[in-house]
Amino acid sequence: MKFIVFILLWAIVGSANALELGASEIPDTLEQRVKPCIICHGDEDRAGRDAYYPRIAGKPAGYLFNQLRNFRDGRRYYQAMAILLENMSDDYLLEIAHYFSSLKYPYPQPTANTLSPDETQAVETLIHSGDPDRDIPACSACHGKALTGTKPFIPSLLGLPHAYLAAQFGGWRNGGIMRGQTPDCMSEIAKKMTQKEVNALAMWLPTQPVTGEPAEMEELTPELMQRCHTILSGEGFIQ
Amino acid sequence: MKLSNKFKFTGRRQTIIFAASLLLPLSVVAANQFPAPDAEQVKRGEYLSRAANCMGCHTTRGGEPYAGGRTLKTPFGEFVTPNITPDNETGIGRWSGEDFWQALHFGKGRDGSYLYPVFPYTEYTKVTREDADAIFAYLRSLKPVAQTNPPHKINPPYDNQFLLFLWRTWYFKEGVHEPDNSKSEEWNRGNYLVQGLGHCNACHTPRNVWGATQDSKLAGGEIMGTYWYAPSLISPLEAGVGEWSIDEIVKLLSTGINKHAVTSGPMATVVRQSLQYLSPEDIRAMAVYLQSIGEKRSRNEALKKIPPMPERVSKYLALGKPVYEKHCQGCHGESGEGVPGIYPPLAGNRNVTMTSPHNTIRSVLYGGFPPVTAGNPRPYGMPPFQHIIRDNEIAWVVSYIRNTWGNLGSLVSPEEVDSSRGNEF
Known part of the structure; x- marks a missing residue:
């Protein structure tokens, strides 16, 4: 009998403890800490009421680190991000960048190519050879032969939806909500392209499946390293 | 310009020498305009400028520390903070310790003009000369940054120095902090x-x-x-x-x-x-x-006896409950109890219940992370909801948390949510 009472008491005390723990059991993880980010940047790209929220999972850590600091320090402008990051330290932003970079979510299915063969041909030339006459480098020269980015500062061009690509090009060409690091080589390059080329690129890139590993920094030519040094500097970045 | 500065400099020098002959013990301090950099004083000055948060206003977002350029918006116009690095042309490189004291303690610029009280000399006047000299020594030890900031945009007639003179006569009381000997x-x-x-x-x-x-x-x-x-x-x-x-x-x-x-x-x-x-x-x-x-x-005790709630008020509050359960409860708890040191409690939280609902509305609109500090290096954050839920839902949920779990506050309307928008970014 005593034993049964003891067991009952133990069960009651145990469940009471469990209830108490339930209230304060907040996981001591980075995932829990950065939950505010997930409301917009989930496992897929999302169109919001005021802006477009790209997925940030799996993007290169150095790139994310630079963008987080740009938002905080006013070099890239978006009000919601500026307010959220106002009082964050470099150390914490670096940890957050590595966290999102390490997430692996499946990429969206490639879309069907609706460009004409001529348009497709023109885009592919731009991607792989650029246009030396207009000083436009090949996309693949920086973003890697597979176009899946160059670690750790240059993002992939694949697995991104048309709306995001179009918005980024619009921002680089016209300023507005997106100001990159100044002087930003993408801004300078995007301004050299025609609107038609930009549209075709934003249509073509989502038609490509995401295959192949990101390239390594050593593969960049010294000329492009110089041209895009602000993006590639990442002071304070630790792998 | 240069000539007149030079003249003023000599003039002040003469005054100082004259004063020194009268007040011999003080002359050592006063005439010594550029004392040899004293590492101890500079270090103290760095600490004091942290306490005075000079950097807070005299730095733009992502800009060079102390190089100024931040715009402070007031009903009287837009003021741009000056560069206080020791650059000769654009900063305070040509300033003397006395110039700095005139600004901090009397609210007067180096050219003798009255400074606008957006620079809080109304408070800094309480700072001791010793501390002001240390802050100045620290600022002089900084790397000079050549940065010309845009001029103020002061709305007329507030750009009139005579009005500023009147304002000072009325509202500015100069004087270093006097210790109260009855206190510790x-x-x-x-x-x-x-x-x-x-x-x-x-x-x-x-x-x-x-x-x-x-x-x-x-x-x-x-x-x-x-x-x-x-x-x-x-x-x-x-x-x-x-x-x-x-x-x-x-x-x-x-x-x-x-x-x-x-x-x-x-x-x-x-x-x-x-x-x-x-x-x-x-x-x-x-x-x-x-x-x-x-x-x-x-x-x-401070709260008066809570009157019974009229039915239509309870109905309005009930609208906020599902919004709370969907978006807030996960962190702030079923009874608004929060998690100590991680997510603030809402029950009994005075920021939630105080007369002005703006801060709470802004927290819901914009979210945020507590500041990263040595004592809280990896804070937990709150998401922004401005683009997730609409103004009327924010009004419901803020009204709900202001009037649940023993909280008591005015109801919030969607118009109040809208008027809390806006920011200095």
Whole structure:
């Protein structure tokens, strides 16, 4: 009998403890800490009421680190991000960048190519050879032969939806909500392209499946390293 | 320009020499305009400029520290903070210790013009000469940054120096902090830090139509040019800490968060830029002073008897419940209890219930992370909801949390949510 009472008491005390723990059991993880980010940047790209929220999972850590600091320090402008990051330290932003970079979510299915063969041909030339006459480098020269980015500062061009690509090009060409690091080589390059080329690129890139590993920094030519040094500097970045 | 400066310089030199012949013991300090850099003094100056948070205004977002250029919006115009690095052309490279003292203590520019009180000399006047000299020595030790900032855009007629003269006559009382001998040394140090260097008054006091802080009582007020309300540091209904323990006050000031509250908005920035760097002794002194000025009534005593709620009010509040359960409960708990030191409680949270609902609305609209400090290096954050839920839902949920779990506050309308929008970014 005593034993049964003891067991009952133990069960009651145990469940009471469990209830108490339930209230304060907040996981001591980075995932829990950065939950505010997930409301917009989930496992897929999302169109919001005021802006477009790209997925940030799996993007290169150095790139994310630079963008987080740009938002905080006013070099890239978006009000919601500026307010959220106002009082964050470099150390914490670096940890957050590595966290999102390490997430692996499946990429969206490639879309069907609706460009004409001529348009497709023109885009592919731009991607792989650029246009030396207009000083436009090949996309693949920086973003890697597979176009899946160059670690750790240059993002992939694949697995991104048309709306995001179009918005980024619009921002680089016209300023507005997106100001990159100044002087930003993408801004300078995007301004050299025609609107038609930009549209075709934003249509073509989502038609490509995401295959192949990101390239390594050593593969960049010294000329492009110089041209895009602000993006590639990442002071304070630790792998 | 150069000539007149040179002339003024000589003139002042002569005055000083004349004064020195009368006041021999003082001459050593006064005539020594550029004392040899004293490492100890520079270090002290660095600490004091943290306490005074000079960097807070004299740095733009992501800009060179102390090079100025930040725009401060007021009803009287837009003021651009000057470059206070020791650059000869664009900064304070040609300033003497006396020039600096004139600005900090008397609110006068190097050219003798009156400075606008957007520079808080109304508070800095309480700073001692020794501390001012140390801050100046520190600023002179910085790397000169050549940065020309845009001019102020002052709305007429406020650009008139005579009006400023009248304003000063009326509202500015010059004078270094006088210790109150009936109080402890610690209390006096806290008073000096809160009312002088820390210039808490610049935000935590109501300003009149002429932009003058009403008194030094820290009774709370809207912060000019922002959409934030700086709560009273006296009232138990706002942020008065008369009933808190010293340790709790110290924790909030130095780490940005304690079991009762979290700093947000401009206060979070003050903790990050300034308060977290203060010595334990100084933070404690501030806590002692703040505790002493807080009213010794608990919040419950201060609340009048709660009247029964009319039915239509209960109906309005009921609209907020599902919004709370969907978006807030996960972190702030079923009974608004929060998680101490991680997610602030909403039940009994005075930031939630105080007369002005703006801060709470802004927290819901914009979310945020508590400041990163040595004591809280990896804070947990709150998401922004401005683009997730609509203004009427925000009004419902804020009304709900202001009037549930024993909380009592006015109801919030979607119009009030809309008028809390806007920011200085």
